[in-house]
Structure formats: structure tokens, C-alpha cells
Amino acid sequence: MPRSEPRGGDDSRRGSTLVVVTLLCVSIFVDAPADVPLAIERAARAVADGARMVEWRLDALAEDPDGLVAIQRLLAESPAPCIATIRAEEEGGTWCGDEQTRISILEAIGTGDHPPAYIDLELGAWNRSANLRQKVRLAIDHAAQVRDISTRLILSSHDFGGRPANLISRIADMAATDACAVGKVAYMARSLRDSLEMFDLVAERVKPMIGLCMGEYGLPTRILAPKFGGFLTFAATDDGAATAPGQPTVRDLAETYRFHEIGPRTRVYGVVGHPVAHSLGPRVHNRGFAAANIDAVYIPMPVAPGWESFKATIGECIDHRRLDFGGCSVTLPHKEHLLRLGRELGAEIDPLAERIGAANTLVVARDDDGAVAGLRILNTDATAAVESLAAGLDPDRSVGEAVRGRRVAVIGAGGVARAVAAGLLAHEAEVVVFNRTRTRSENVVRDLREHGAISVGRTMDELACGCFHAFVNATPVGMAGGEAADESVLPDDLRLDDSVVVMDTVYTPRMTPMLAIARDRGARIVDGTAMFVAQAEAQFAAWTGQPPAPGRYAGLLAGRDGDRGESA
Numbered sequence: 131m132p133r134s135e136p137r138g139g140d141d142s143r144r145g146s147t148l149v150v151v152t153l154l155c156v157s158i159f160v161d162a163p164a165d166v167p168l169a170i171e172r173a174a175r176a177v178a179d180g181a182r183m184v185e186w187r188l189d190a191l192a193e194d195p196d197g198l199v200a201i202q203r204l205l206a207e208s209p210a211p212c213i214a215t216i217r218a219e220e221e222g223g224t225w226c227g228d229e230q231t232r233i234s235i236l237e238a239i240g241t242g243d244h245p246p247a248y249i250d251l252e253l254g255a256w257n258r259s260a261n262l263r264q265k266v267r268l269a270i271d272h273a274a275q276v277r278d279i280s281t282r283l284i285l286s287s288h289d290f291g292g293r294p295a296n297l298i299s300r301i302a303d304m305a306a307t308d309a310c311a312v313g314k315v316a317y318m319a320r321s322l323r324d325s326l327e328m329f330d331l332v333a334e335r336v337k338p339m340i341g342l343c344m345g346e347y348g349l350p351t352r353i354l355a356p357k358f359g360g361f362l363t364f365a366a367t368d369d370g371a372a373t374a375p376g377q378p379t380v381r382d383l384a385e386t387y388r389f390h391e392i393g394p395r396t397r398v399y400g401v402v403g404h405p406v407a408h409s410l411g412p413r414v415h416n417r418g419f420a421a422a423n424i425d426a427v428y429i430p431m432p433v434a435p436g437w438e439s440f441k442a443t444i445g446e447c448i449d450h451r452r453l454d455f456g457g458c459s460v461t462l463p464h465k466e467h468l469l470r471l472g473r474e475l476g477a478e479i480d481p482l483a484e485r486i487g488a489a490n491t492l493v494v495a496r497d498d499d500g501a502v503a504g505l506r507i508l509n510t511d512a513t514a515a516v517e518s519l520a521a522g523l524d525p526d527r528s529v530g531e532a533v534r535g536r537r538v539a540v541i542g543a544g545g546v547a548r549a550v551a552a553g554l555l556a557h558e559a560e561v562v563v564f565n566r567t568r569t570r571s572e573n574v575v576r577d578l579r580e581h582g583a584i585s586v587g588r589t590m591d592e593l594a595c596g597c598f599h600a601f602v603n604a605t606p607v608g609m610a611g612g613e614a615a616d617e618s619v620l621p622d623d624l625r626l627d628d629s630v631v632v633m634d635t636v637y638t639p640r641m642t643p644m645l646a647i648a649r650d651r652g653a654r655i656v657d658g659t660a661m662f663v664a665q666a667e668a669q670f671a672a673w674t675g676q677p678p679a680p681g682r683y684a685g686l687l688a689g690r691d692g693d694r695g696e697s698a
């Protein structure tokens with residue numbers, strides 16, 4: 131077991147620079163002695179993937195009659211410095227034995243041949259039991275006397291119901307306890323704003339601190355721990371193996387979010403919506419930043435539906451200087467809210483976004499001191515959709531030339547359909563809008579009529595006899611996991627040949643049922659990835675002021691799981 135690894139989160143001076151190494155710590159439950167070999171194997175794999183520390187969750191193992199021997203083996207063979215934790219039931223663990231037994235196991239661990247780098251104990255238990263305090267101090271002192279590396283104490287507190295009312299005094303208690311080397315607070319976040327408070331608490335720590343919010347709203351605290359100087363962040367070995375709600379995997383952190391590259395000056399971007407957990411954005415934009423050598427990270431930023439939660443959360447992100455928030459992609463259900471927020475804050479708003487009545491991109495320009503220097507609101511969906519369709523119609527001509535005068539059926543009347551229709555009208559195409567609910571397509575036509583030739587398709591059957599150059603699906607029909615995953619919006623009797631382009635905005639899967647049928651009938655097809663890539667590239671350019679390398683984003687999506695698609 132390596133003995134001289136950095137202890138992480140320790141503020142140490144290198145020359146005149148304060149260096150804080152935030153550790154990526156894999157947390158592993160070990161339930162029974164028979165599980166020890168596999169647990170060591172999983173830990174070794176996590177270390178190979180980028181973990182620098184292991185937390186052994188011994189709650190259940192410690193209750194086994196042969197548990198102590200198994201624990202000693204885990205500690206001896208741990209592939210990285212480790213934390214030993216026997217978490218009590220009242221703080222989210224499964225240990226329900228008596229406190230005396232827990233104390234004697236911790237004492238045995240600390241005074242054994244292979245003491246862990248850290249023992250984690252709840253602040254509540256520490257404050258309750260003088261006996262426990264004495265025994266843990268003995269274990270720590272023993273290790274310090276006989277080893278070249280001492281065991282240290284993490285005092286922790288966990289709240290699964292939300293932010294505890296006495297959070298600040300708990301942190302002060304941890305700071306005031308001499309034996310406590312690292313303070314840890316973890317609570318269930320109810321919104322992203324809880325994460326913002328946690329960033330400040332960690333950044334203003336008086337001793338090394340782990341500050342993590344649990345649940346989907348807490349993910350930013352786990353990813354951004356290095357930005358604020360957190361001691362460590364916990365991660366799971368695999369999906370489904372998390373030891374706390376909202377824990378990402380080691381690979382997510384190390385590969386998708388480039389955890390080891392994040393530092394105090396890293397600029398933060400994200401995808402705002404609800405839900406956002408399955409967005410392709412983090413995978414695509416983080417690799418885009420890496421390829422361009424830009425110190426930035428892109429994270430999921432779930433914001434509950436409703437104007438008030440959107441306004442409050444994004445407003446706080448913009449104002450939070452430490453966060454270095456550079457902007458975001460905005461998706462359902464907040465695209466209209468973004469436009470409204472832009473108007474309220476006096477942002478520069480792209481005319482196409484105004485025309486569509488919705489936006490998907492916020493750019494926050496900052497000066498060298500981090501103060502907000504300007505806000506811009508864009509809709510990159512519209513231009514992306516038209517560019518993708520134009521490439522399918524005629525790749526050898528400009529977007530305007532390829533699209534002008536073409537008759538296009540847009541199916542759907544939601545935000546994407548509006549963006550597609552507005553983008554097409556801006557290039558003088560003729561648009562007919564078809565939708566399941568007629569009043570919604572009428573509203574789209576009413577709102578866009580002054581900008582070009584647009585009309586309502588009276589019935590879906592008209593799709594088959596409208597003599598269209600192109601069809602664009604802007605509904606979720608065909609989307610994997612959706613309610614109409616196996617369906618196509620095009621009528622069965624629609625005649626197609628290779629003079630017609632069929633485009634889907636759905637990009638999961640790439641080859642939707644509609645595209646498969648269209649291809650089989652001889653039409654040219656454009657899958658939703660083309661639009662996704664084009665809108666993401668436009669966002670990258672808006673945030674960084676530089677275009678992505680040609681083909682870079684498209685290359686990032688090639689070989690995506692389940693991809694069997696192709697584009698015209």
C-alpha cells in the first residue's frame with residue numbers, strides 16, 4: 131500500500147503558491163468477509179481509473195463475527211490510502227450495533243498493523259461519548275507513535291432531509307476540535323442554490339473540509355470540489371454502487387468531467403433544464419473544451435420547473451463570483467424563461483430568439499476580476515436545424531441557396547418546431563406546420579406569419595399530398611425511452627424518392643423508425659445528431675469566442691452507444 135501519497139485537501143505552500151490537491155475517493159461498501167477480495171479488486175480498478183483514495187464502508191462488515199480479520203485484510207491490501215468508516219444508522223449508514231462495540235473496533239483498527247490514513251466518525255457521536263473520544267484519540271496517537279504516517283480523524287455530519295439549521299455551528303465545532311483533521315458536512319440539496327452555499331463554506335474553510343450536497347441538485351459540489359479547495363470528493367466504482375445519493379462514478383468524474391484538471395480558475399458552464407441527467411452536453415462540451423485546451427467544465431444543472439426557480443437559480447449563478455459561471459445551455463422546460471430573464475436583466479438578445487419566443491444559450495462575459503461584463507441570449511437550435519437540413523438538401527451550396535424557395539413540412543408545434551420554422555423563414559423557405567393539436571400549430575403560424583410564407587397543415591393526412599421538398603420531425607416521436615419510441619410521424623402512404631430529404635431532430639437513437647422507413651423508400655435522411663452537433667458548436671463559439679476545430683464535435687459523437695445512424 132502506498133504510504134506517501136498526498137493527503138489531499140491539505141493546504142500546503144509550494145513557494146508562495148497555495149496548493150490544494152483535492153482527492154478523488156472511491157467509496158465501497160463491504161458487507162461480508164467473503165466480499166473482501168472482490169472489494170479490493172474493485173478498488174484497484176477505481177485507482178486505475180483515477181481514484182487516489184479509498185473509503186471502506188465497513189458498516190455491515192463490522193457486525194460480522196469475523197469482521198475484524200476481514201477489515202484488517204482490507205486495510206493491509208488497500209490499493210490507495212484509505213478511510214475506515216463504520217457509519218451509524220442514524221446518519222445514513224447501516225451499523226446498528228452498540229457504541230461500545232464500534233469503539234473497540236475503531237480502536238483495534240487504529241492500533242493494528244495497518245492503520246488507515248483516516249477514521250471517519252460522526253460529530254454527533256464524538257460529542258456524545260467521552261469514552262469514544264478517548265479511545266479514538268488513543269488510536270490516533272498510537273498510530274502516530276509507531277508508524278511513519280499517522281491515522282487522522284474526519285468528523286462528519288449527514289442530513290438526508292435537507293440543510294440542517296445549525297450547519298454553521300457544526301462546521302465551527304469541527305474546526306474547534308483539535309483531534310479533527312478534516313471536517314465533513316453532507317446534506318441533501320433541494321436546489322442548486324444549496325450547492326452555491328456549499329461552495330462558499332468550502333472556500334472559506336478554516337481547516338481541510340469535505341463539503342458535499344447529496345441528490346441530483348448536489349452533483350455540482352461533487353464535480354467542482356477541486357475548484358473550491360475541498361479535501362476530497364466521493365465517487366462510486368460503478369453505476370448502481372453509490373454509497374450516497376447522487377454520487378457519480380470514478381470514470382464519470384475522471385473522464386467526462388476531467389476532475390483532475392479542475393482548479394480555482396476553471397470556468398463553469400452547464401446544461402440547465404429538468405431533467406438533465408441524461409443530456410449528451412457534458413460529454414460533448416467537456417471534450418470540446420479539452421481539445422481546445424480551455425480551462426472550463428460543463429456540468430448538469432437541474433432547475434425545477436417554473437419561472438421563479440429558474441430566475442432565482444440562474445440569477446444567483448450569474449452573481450456568484452467564485453463560481454465563474456460563463457453561461458449555459460438551456461433546455462426543457464426553461465427555454466422561454468431564459469428569454470424572459472434576458473429581457474429583465476437587459477441582456478443582448480439575438481433577434482432570432484426574440485422571433486421564436488425561446489432561447490437555448492446564455493453567455494455570461496466576465497472581466498478579469500470575475501465581474502459580469504455582459505449577458506447574451508441566443509437560440510442556436512434554429513440555425514443548427516437549418517444548416518443540417520441545408521446540408522441534406524444541397525451540400526454544395528450555401529445554406530441560403532440550399533433552402534430558399536423550398537417547401538418544408540415541419541411536424542410539431544413545440545419549442546424546436548418554432549425554432550426550425552423561424553430559421554427556415556429567415557432563409558425564405560416556405561413552411562407548413564403540422565401538429566397533433568391543431569391550436570398549437572395555429573399559434574406558431576400566427577406568431578411567425580409576418581416573417582415569411584408559413585401556413586397550417588390542416589390534417590396529418592395532408593402530409594402525404596403536399597408536394598414537399600423536405601420533412602422535419604420536431605416531436606419526440608421515435609425517441610428511445612419515450613412513449614412513441616417505435617413510431618414514425620410520417621403517413622404510411624407518403625411517396626418518397628431521393629429528391630426528398632427527411633430530417634429528424636430526435637438524436638437518440640440516430641436511426642429513428644421514421645428515418646429507417648424514409649431511407650428504405652429512397653429518401654435522403656438527416657439524423658438529429660447533425661443538428662445537435664451544429665447547435666453545440668455554435669454554443670462553444672459563443673462561450674469561448676473561437677470556433678471549434680472543424681469536425682471536432684461531430685467526431686465526439688461518432689460511435690455513440692447504440693449508433694447505427696448515417697446522415698445524408
Ligand code: NAP
Binds near residue numbers: 542605663
Ligand atoms: P415540446 O415543446 O414539448 O413539443 C413537443 C411537440 O411534439 C408538440 O407539438 C407535441 O404535440 C408533439 N408531440 C409530442 N408527442 C407526440 C406524439 N406522440 N405524437 C405526435 N406529436 C407529438 O418539445 P420540443 O422542445 O419542441 O422538442 C421536440 C423534440 O426535439 C425533442 O423530443 C427532442 O428529441 C428534439 N430536440 C432535438 C435537438 C437537437 O439538437 N437535435 C435539440 C432539442 C430538441 P402537442 O402540441 O399535440 O402536444
